[in-house]
Amino acid sequence: MKLLQVDFEYKGPMGEAMSQSLVDLAKSINKETGMIWKIWTENFENKLSGGVYLFEDEPSAQKYLKMHTERLKLMGVDEVRGVIFDINLPLTKVNNGPVFMPRSEHET
Known part of the structure; x- marks a missing residue:
């Protein structure tokens, strides 16, 4: 498993307005x-x-980061910061990290 952390300057809606306007995008991400x-x-x-994000492997995380960066740049985002991390599973388990949930529990 690989963890991808992404952030960028965003001038669009946040909170409930973001939730409403980006729900289709959120659903599409589940298919990546x-x-x-x-x-x-x-x-x-x-x-x-x-x-x-939690991905099954590094190639999937890399592919998504590349695609997402290109999409954000088309939306006017100048700089996208994305870092892929390994996960320290023993320590994550101590702190109840969600990487141990069966996939079916959090799919929609």
Whole structure:
């Protein structure tokens, strides 16, 4: 498993307005190869948005990061910061990290 962390400056809607306007995008992300889950992030004060994703493997995370960066640039985002991390599974388990949930529990 690989964790992908992405953030970028975002001038669009946040909170409930973001939830309503981006629900179709959220549903489409579930269909990306190797994607297990995503946590959407937003910081209204600093005008930042992004997400934390769990992928089955690094090639899937790399492919998604490339596609997502291109999509965001088409939407007017100048800089996308994306980092792929390994997961320390023993310590993550101590802290009840969601990487141990069966996939069916969080699919929609």
